[in-house]
Each structure stands twice: as structure tokens, then as C-alpha cells.
Amino acid sequence: MSKINTQPNIAGADDFYAELLAIHDGRPKAESDAINARLILLLANHIGDRAVLTDAMTKAVDCGHR
Amino acid sequence: MTTQTRIFETPLYPYARSGDQDAPMPVRHPVVIVGAGPVGLGAAIDLAQQDIPVVVLDDNDKVSFGSRAICFAKRPLEILDRLGCGQPMVEKGVTWNLGKVFFDDRQIYNFNLLPEDGHKNPAFINLQQYYFEDYLVKRLRELQAQGKPIDLRGNNKLSAIGAHDDYVALEIDTPEGPYNMEADWLIACDGANSATRRMLGLDFTGRVFEDNFLIADTIMEADYPTERWFWFDPPFNRGQSALLHKQPDNVWRIDFQIGWDIDREEELKEENIRKRLHAMLGEDAKFELEWCSIYTFQCRRMESFRHQRVLFAGDAAHQVSPFGARGANSGLQDADNLGWKLKLVLDGTAPDTLLDSYSEERVHGANENILNSTRSTDFITPKSETSRAFRNAVLDLAEAYEFARPLVNSGRLSVPCTYDGSILNGPDSSDLPVRTRPGSPAADAPTRDGWLMDRLGNRFQVLAIGVDAPDSLEDGGIGIEVLRLSPDESPQFTERYLGEAVRAVYLMRPDQHVAARWTSYDEKAVIAALKIATGRA
Structure with a gap:
């Protein structure tokens, strides 16, 4: 089964993170939530592989329960 | 009205009196x-x-x-x-193929059911x-x-x-x-x-959906095209959905989602239904109401x-x-x-x-x-803030990008059921097309003697495609009729029943479903499959 890549994979990690936060700057929570939802759907479609998506969802849930 | x-x-x-009512002992039917x-x-x-x-x-x-x-x-x-x-x-009936999806005050996309050719009957x-x-x-x-x-x-x-x-x-x-x-x-x-x-x-047992829908069947001389229109969160029904669909005799099915906490009697008053319809169709719209009803579902x-x-x-x-x-x-x-x-x-x-x-x-x-209808309902009537955020995200993205359109779910329209894994299914051949595997309903196709579907049903049949077979078979009082077909009845027939194969044998049930299939004719195998398909194996 294909797994999601959990090794560092983004060049310029700090830049990416700053950009991610910047799109939410000054926005009400509902607007931020909408942007996040659209972002997840865009990224999920780009990945496409169903097994990778399931693995990502599982890891996202489990990580928060540690 | x-x-x-x-x-x-x-x-x-x-009502008419039946002889059963005067019989001295209960009649058995x-x-x-x-x-x-x-x-x-x-x-x-x-x-x-x-x-x-x-x-x-x-x-x-x-x-x-x-x-x-x-x-x-x-x-x-x-x-x-x-x-x-x-x-x-x-x-x-009214035949339709085109659907339009609206979100808020705009059309976000349309779709065509694109019915496959080579079928006698329309998709819907x-x-x-x-x-x-x-x-x-x-x-x-x-x-x-x-x-x-x-x-x-x-x-x-x-x-x-x-x-x-x-x-x-x-x-x-x-x-x-x-x-x-x-x-x-x-x-x-x-x-x-x-x-x-x-x-x-x-x-x-199952799941109750806490929502009400108002049906207003409306008679109007309107020039709306013969299409299915579905609205998510329209200005005339904020936070809810609506559907417009044409029926014969200029009757339009209009369906408003109206929420859970409603005053049923108030909602069903003609003046209130008219108010909703005018908000949707315009203040000048002329219409009559044929039938109105509020429904909930499970x-x-x-x-x-x-x-x-x-x-x-x-x-x-x-x-x-x-x-x-x-x-x-x-x-x-x-x-x-x-x-x-x-x-x-x-x-x-x-x-x-x-x-x-x-x-x-x-x-x-x-x-x-x-499963399908629950998923549609969850999309149409989101049950949490997060599910609403994702639903609206899908709709916003669908307007701009094609990838999100398959995620829009305003009802996955009924398709026939394939009885995969049924105990009545006999042998399959992997050389033949997947769509006509055992358990599937027959796929229609033109043949030289008319539509295939018109030649199937009401008895067990063997489709002998490019092979020799006797006129009929029988086992334990159950007859099988043999239908001889050529491998090239029509391009659609070849594609749906042979694929790359040059010959095939299908055992068909009386309900036009495939019971078993092979790439050559073997009488013993056909009889064995008949026993399986009739619960006698």
C-alpha cells in the first residue's frame, strides 16, 4: 500500500510556513475555514492516489491523539 | 388548487364484492x-x-x-x-439529459448524462x-x-x-x-x-434525517428547458436547497428544503407556498398548484x-x-x-x-x-459546520475547476444493481467484458432482429454467440431456450458481450441478468450453472 511521504520534502520550509499563515492573516475564522477546505481538496486531487490519501487522513487523526 | x-x-x-367473502371456509390463493x-x-x-x-x-x-x-x-x-x-x-414521459447546478446566485456548471448509444430506452x-x-x-x-x-x-x-x-x-x-x-x-x-x-x-432500522422538504407540483406555461436544475443555498431559499424538474402536461416538480423546526400547517397554506414560488420564479410568474406535500425521510x-x-x-x-x-x-x-x-x-x-x-x-x-442516497443527503444537507465548509468548498471549486465537479452530489442517479458475489452466480470467463459479468443485468444492444433486450427475459436462455448449440435444453423441468447470435450483430453488441473474444456463451436468467458465461459451449457446464442459478446445486 502506498504511504504518504513523511520525510522533509519542501525546499524553504520557513517560507512555505509563512506563506500558509499569511493567507489567513486578518481573516474571520469562517473565511479561513473555507480556504483550508478548498486547499485540502486541491491538494488531495493533486495527490490522487486513494491509498496515500487514506494514509494521510489516518496520520492526521492519530497524531493529534498522542 | x-x-x-x-x-x-x-x-x-x-370496491366490488368477491366470491371469497361468501365462501364458507377461507379461500386459499x-x-x-x-x-x-x-x-x-x-x-x-x-x-x-x-x-x-x-x-x-x-x-x-x-x-x-x-x-x-x-x-x-x-x-x-x-x-x-x-x-x-x-x-x-x-x-x-419527458426525456431529459441535461442538468444544471446553481450555488448562491449563479450557475456553477452543467452536465449531460450523455446516454450511451445502442440502447432502446432513454437513461431517464x-x-x-x-x-x-x-x-x-x-x-x-x-x-x-x-x-x-x-x-x-x-x-x-x-x-x-x-x-x-x-x-x-x-x-x-x-x-x-x-x-x-x-x-x-x-x-x-x-x-x-x-x-x-x-x-x-x-x-x-436505519438513519433518520432531521429535515423537511416541501414539494410544490406547479402547472405553468413556462419556457424553462427540459433540464434538471438544482440549487445549493439560493437567494430565494437561503441556507437550503431547491430542485426544478419537468413532468408531462406542463407540470413542474419544485422541491424546497425547508429545515427541521417548521410549522407544517403554516408551510402548507397555499398563500405561503405561492410566496415561495414567486420568490423563485419572479413576482409576475403565472402558475397553478397541482399538488403540494411536505415530506421527511429515513x-x-x-x-x-x-x-x-x-x-x-x-x-x-x-x-x-x-x-x-x-x-x-x-x-x-x-x-x-x-x-x-x-x-x-x-x-x-x-x-x-x-x-x-x-x-x-x-x-x-x-x-x-x-449508501448512495445517504451520501447525497449528507452533501445536500450538511450536518455540521465543517461538513458545510467542505460542501461549499467543493461548490466554489467546481465553478472554477473541473476536478471538483465529480464531488458535487445532488443525487447519484439510479443505476442497475449487479449481484456480485450472489450464490446464484455460476462460472465467469475473464476474457469477456467486465460489464456483462455474472450478476449483471444484460446490456442492451442492437441485433439484426431488433433490440437485444426485446429478445430476452421470462425464461432461461443461452446466448450462443458464434458457437453451435442445440435449439433448447432442459433440466429438472426447467427449460432453456437457445438464442443464436453472430459475433457481429452490431459494434455495440460485440463490445458489450465479446470484447476481444471471438465467441461466447451466456446463460441468462428470466430477469435478464447474466447467470454464467464461457468462451465455448459445453452442455454439462450450462446445466450445472442452471442448477446453481435455480438453487438446486
């Missing part, structure tokens, strides 16, 4: 059907065509009150052709349930005129039932008082609130559709949301599955355990329908 007499207000099969809706009438016609005497009881004497089910899919139309009444419905027709039932009753009268043993009793209400191992005892209420009769087999087609199910104390089914000698079909056995047109359409597939099995059991050529496969196969169908 209109003042003219409407088809659904006229008694179509008024081979099959009694409770409920003269689409499923009960369909089952009755199927059995009568096979010369099985059948009594149909209905607690009223009219067709469906109001349009109710309006969308009939290709597979049920094929079943209706087999029952001898499909084409008048297709001619009367819209037809009011009262017309649908009227055509079924006409067909039933036609069969009666031919001497077929079919007895439709209006204003005969089932009031008590006794289930036994080998028969069912019934008490019936009529305008002239009660009477008793017995049935070897009872088919309960008495709807979501099935009295038969209640009187037998049987389960009916997605649920019975654990098993067979209880000793009682068989449940249609909404009595399973209930879905209306999104996807999976109610009446799946009920007709229940009747289709049951008719030939009951015939073999009554003839004594198959064991009564064959009827367990009715429950197994149709529970499989019900699960598929409940």
Missing part, C-alpha cells in the same frame, strides 16, 4: 399481494404473465395521490417492457407516479381480458395477519365488513409504513426481505432519500428479481430456499441505494 377532476381523484378500481403501487402492480403483472393466479389488495381504489415518484431510469423501463407496458410510459424519463400506476392498471386490465388470472381488489384493507410455516392467514376489511382468506405466499408492497411489517412486529431497511411465507418488496422493505430516484426504481427491481423465483417454487421445480436468494440479492441492492 385546480378545480378540474384529476386522475388521482377518480376511483380506478372501485397461491399469491396475494398487499398494495397496488408501482411495485405491487409490477409484481402482479409479472406473475400473471406466467399464469400464476394472483390477488392484489389495496386499501383504496385510486392511483397515487399526487405525482410522488417522478423519475424512472433505464433498467426499470426495460423491466416494464418485459411486463408489456414500457413504451406508452416512454412516449408520455420523468413521469408522474399516477400516470405510471395508471399504465400498469391498463396493462393489468389487458391481461385480464386475455384471461390471465389476476384479481385487483380496491378498498380491501389488510387488518390482521397470521404467519405460518406453510401459509399466511389474512383478515381483510371492506366497506361491507371483514372476511378471511389464505395465501401460499404473501408479497408485502404496502410502502414505507407497511402495515404488514408492523403487524408482524418486524424490524426496520434511510433504512429490514434485516431480511423474507419471513417464512411473507416477502417484502419496495419501500416496505427498504427506504431511501429521494435524491437519486432510487425508491420506485429499486422497488421495480425487487419485483423483477422475485417473479421468476416464485414461479419456479410454486411449480415445484426449485426449492423454496431459492427465495432466500431474493432477500440476499435485493438486500445487496438496498445497501447500495442506501
